Amino acid sequence: MSKQKTARSAIEALMAGYEKLGYVSDEQIATALYLAQKLEKPLLVEGPPGVGKTELAKATAEYLGLNMIRLQCYEGLDEGKALYEWQYGKQLLYTQVLKEKLGDVMQGAETLDESMTRLGGFEDVFFSEQFLQTRPLLEALRADDGIVLLIDEIDKSDDEFEAFLLEILSDYQISIPELGTVKAKKPPLVFLTSNNTREIGDALKRRCLHLYIPFPDAERENTILQARVPELDDGLRANVVNFVQAVRDMDLKKPPAVSETIDWARTVVLLNMNVLEADFVKNTLNVLLKFKSDIENVESDLPRLMRESQSPEAAAE
Amino acid sequence: MIADFVRILRAADIRVSPAETLDAAEIFDTIGFDDRNILKHALGQTLAKTETEKLAFDEAFESYFRLPEETPPPMAAAQEEGESDDKSAEQNSGEGQAQEAVQEGNPEGGQEGGAPSDSANQSLSEMLENNDMAALQAAMQQAATEAGLANAKLFTQQGMFSRRIMEAMGLAELEARIRQMNEGGETQEADKLREGRARLFDAVQDFVERQIAMRTKNAGRLLREDALSRIRLSNLDKSDMKIMRELIRKLAKRLASRHSRRRKKAQRGVLDIRRTMRANVAYDGKLFNLAWRRVKVERPKLIVLCDVSGSVAAVSRFFLMFLYSLDEGMPKTRSFVFSNRAGEITDVLQEGDLEEAMENALRQYGGGSTDYGMSMMDLAEATLDSVDKKTTLMVLGDARSNYGDPGHLVLKEFYERAGRVIFLNPEPETVWDTGDSEMKKLGAYCTHKQSCNSVKHVERVLDDLLRLSS
Numbered sequence: 001m002s003k004q005k006t007a008r009s010a011i012e013a014l015m016a017g018y019e020k021l022g023y024v025s026d027e028q029i030a031t032a033l034y035l036a037q038k039l040e041k042p043l044l045v046e047g048p049p050g051v052g053k054t055e056l057a058k059a060t061a062e063y064l065g066l067n068m069i070r071l072q073c074y075e076g077l078d079e080g081k082a083l084y085e086w087q088y089g090k091q092l093l094y095t096q097v098l099k100e101k102l103g104d105v106m107q108g109a110e111t112l113d114e115s116m117t118r119l120g121g122f123e124d125v126f127f128s129e130q131f132l133q134t135r136p137l138l139e140a141l142r143a144d145d146g147i148v149l150l151i152d153e154i155d156k157s158d159d160e161f162e163a164f165l166l167e168i169l170s171d172y173q174i175s176i177p178e179l180g181t182v183k184a185k186k187p188p189l190v191f192l193t194s195n196n197t198r199e200i201g202d203a204l205k206r207r208c209l210h211l212y213i214p215f216p217d218a219e220r221e222n223t224i225l226q227a228r229v230p231e232l233d234d235g236l237r238a239n240v241v242n243f244v245q246a247v248r249d250m251d252l253k254k255p256p257a258v259s260e261t262i263d264w265a266r267t268v269v270l271l272n273m274n275v276l277e278a279d280f281v282k283n284t285l286n287v288l289l290k291f292k293s294d295i296e297n298v299e300s301d302l303p304r305l306m307r308e309s310q311s312p313e314a315a316a317e
Numbered sequence: 318m319i320a321d322f323v324r325i326l327r328a329a330d331i332r333v334s335p336a337e338t339l340d341a342a343e344i345f346d347t348i349g350f351d352d353r354n355i356l357k358h359a360l361g362q363t364l365a366k367t368e369t370e371k372l373a374f375d376e377a378f379e380s381y382f383r384l385p386e387e388t389p390p391p392m393a394a395a396q397e398e399g400e401s402d403d404k405s406a407e408q409n410s411g412e413g414q415a416q417e418a419v420q421e422g423n424p425e426g427g428q429e430g431g432a433p434s435d436s437a438n439q440s441l442s443e444m445l446e447n448n449d450m451a452a453l454q455a456a457m458q459q460a461a462t463e464a465g466l467a468n469a470k471l472f473t474q475q476g477m478f479s480r481r482i483m484e485a486m487g488l489a490e491l492e493a494r495i496r497q498m499n500e501g502g503e504t505q506e507a508d509k510l511r512e513g514r515a516r517l518f519d520a521v522q523d524f525v526e527r528q529i530a531m532r533t534k535n536a537g538r539l540l541r542e543d544a545l546s547r548i549r550l551s552n553l554d555k556s557d558m559k560i561m562r563e564l565i566r567k568l569a570k571r572l573a574s575r576h577s578r579r580r581k582k583a584q585r586g587v588l589d590i591r592r593t594m595r596a597n598v599a600y601d602g603k604l605f606n607l608a609w610r611r612v613k614v615e616r617p618k619l620i621v622l623c624d625v626s627g628s629v630a631a632v633s634r635f636f637l638m639f640l641y642s643l644d645e646g647m648p649k650t651r652s653f654v655f656s657n658r659a660g661e662i663t664d665v666l667q668e669g670d671l672e673e674a675m676e677n678a679l680r681q682y683g684g685g686s687t688d689y690g691m692s693m694m695d696l697a698e699a700t701l702d703s704v705d706k707k708t709t710l711m712v713l714g715d716a717r718s719n720y721g722d723p724g725h726l727v728l729k730e731f732y733e734r735a736g737r738v739i740f741l742n743p744e745p746e747t748v749w750d751t752g753d754s755e756m757k758k759l760g761a762y763c764t765h766k767q768s769c770n771s772v773k774h775v776e777r778v779l780d781d782l783l784r785l786s787s
Binding site for chain 1: 332334336340343344347349352355359362363366367368371588604
């Protein structure tokens with residue numbers, strides 16, 4: 001019994017804790033966070049751009065008081081950039097500088113065999129920690145007291161990279177041929193985010209918890225604005241939220257995200273508006289919408305949208 | 318219980334791996350059953366991994382985890398109905414009535430074979446007489462397990478399972494008791510029991526129906542898809558076209574994803590240390606010229622010639638549909654269709670709606686009587702100059718040229734220049750070279766010829782092609 005009780009209260013505590021940090025979560029998100037920590041599984045967060053996927057990881061790092069390492073994925077990202085790399089340049093430079101020294105070592109070696117043996121004694125020097133350039137993933141595994149690892153926009157990376165992540169994500173360890181296996185002292189809390197530009201492989205999905213964050217409903221968006229733009233007064237905030245929600249219902253290339261709502265609310269505050277006026281809205285649409293055709297679309301429909309945002313009850317009817 | 322739920326999810330087209338099942342078990346352990354909402358979120362996050370799966374999951378979760386608490390209501394409801402309107406209990410489906418008839422006849426056999434003892438634990442008749450809902454419920458659940466309801470696959474099994482459950486609950490005994498009462502003159506009691514039986518039957522049917530619906534949601538479709546992928550394309554029914562299109566899209570996606578990875582490899586290099594070393598020996602071992610490791614992937618140039626006259630049109634159509642569903646798989650493809658003359662439809666297919674384009678192409682070029690000689694000539698005129706060792710020519714047709722020139726000499730020219738000539742014939746191999754089929758002549762100038770008349774075949778052919786190309 002107590003187990004269930006703790007789960008419930010832990011999840012509620014998480015929600016409260018995040019809200020204090022300015023991240024408004026809901027039960028779904030909090031459950032996912034709770035499970036990710038409890039089961040030590042990576043959390044794959046999907047959703048449209050700008051709903052706070054990356055923000056979630058940042059807030060988590062702050063909440064847990066851990067450092068965060070961020071790995072931004074892009075096409076062509078490979079393990080050299082993500083995990084570790086030997087510093088070829090440095091190795092070459094050292095060989096050059098040490099050339100004379102090398103001569104000393106070699107001196108007196110009569111046969112080729114002998115010089116090879118002598119040289120062999122030093123080869124490990126060049127593949128040691130000194131020449132190892134660590135990259136985000138290795139750093140995350142080496143962190144002593146846990147860390148939040150954010151692998152951002154995994155959908156932008158290639159299939160190969162995804163496959164390569166599998167070892168890290170399931171066992172929290174990685175093999176470096178020259179040095180051996182590095183195992184995380186404390187499993188990092190891993191967040192993967194994806195905008196769904198391509199389907200993530202099943203193998204990766206299977207290893208993760210899957211959280212889908214949709215656009216927030218009016219109520220949650222209101223709370224988010226309250227947390228993020230406290231200067232905005234209640235009535236105006238409701239108007240802003242209703243307007244954005246109505247715009248989202250339209251058929252747009254890129255519907256406004258939460259981050260854009262926040263930007264827009266800041267604009268409203270900055271320009272000292274007391275009510276949403278049609279003119280003002282028209283002039284600041286470019287904060288909300290990022291495509292010309294979208295802006296034109298919304299402009300032509302502005303009177304209706306304005307009406308609805310003033311009185312959402314009328315819109316509901 | 319988890320296994321059972323997972324089975325239901327799988328039936329609803331959610332792919333759940335054993336590893337995920339273990340995760341789910343762990344979640345039951347940490348979260349428990351008390352907080353339904355959190356359990357739902359948690360399970361959803363472990364088991365359903367796409368948006369569509371999430372929707373299906375929600376539905377499955379709602380119907381599955383409602384059962385333990387809510388199974389009594391259907392009984393109660395059935396009972397209320399029965400009481401308020403005696404007839405309603407009898408209003409079973411036609412199937413149900415037939416079922417009842419069967420059961421009516423059945424107990425005689427059971428009775429004669431070996432009379433079930435009345436007093437073995439609480440018998441069905443007692444439960445009904447006492448109106449002991451909880452006991453009935455429990456008996457039903459248990460009977461369902463005994464009857465193997467969890468393995469139900471098809472809707473048509475519904476009747477069978479309801480009957481099995483009734484029998485397992487002790488129907489024979491009930492019937493015997495009713496008869497006994499009738500004979501003993503307790504008609505009123507007997508009627509009451511009969512009414513109870515009808516009610517119970519209703520409840521069992523309802524229960525079975527819901528269970529089966531939950532478990533077989535997609536089984537029917539999957540069976541159908543499987544069958545469709547094997548059926549001969551020329552025999553395809555119009556009504557199946559929609560499923561077929563879906564199927565093709567699915568298969569094409571699978572092929573594309575299987576082969577896309579290898580294609581990417583050539584797009585960037587990794588330092589090839591050995592080659593670098595060797596290349597720089599001349600510079601006193603200083604690494605001057607870097608050599609990158611490369612995997613060379615040859616993109617195939619593909620020319621497709623499809624017969625669109627009557628009999629072969631259906632196959633051609635699916636073949637092209639498949640080919641173009643691969644989109645990035647085959648960038649350098651030129652497609653021609655022919656019946657009496659050949660015409661290029663590459664551009665038409667690449668832009669706009671594939672379906673529509675296909676219709677237009679078929680209308681424009683199809684319908685004439687097949688002339689292989691003329692069509693081959695047209696094709697040669699349009700493409701022969703560009704054919705080189707990297708080119709694959711695919712001809713799809715039945716090689717029946719109405720006793721005219723089969724065009725094998727033109728094909729020979731292609732054969733000599735191209736890397737590969739593949740002939741796909743929708744007819745089974747046994748009828749090649751019968752009647753006006755010129756498979757022997759044409760086949761002589763093919764690197765590869767094979768029978769191809771179902772989606773499975775088409776998939777295999779394209780798979781081979783992609784594999785060879787990368």
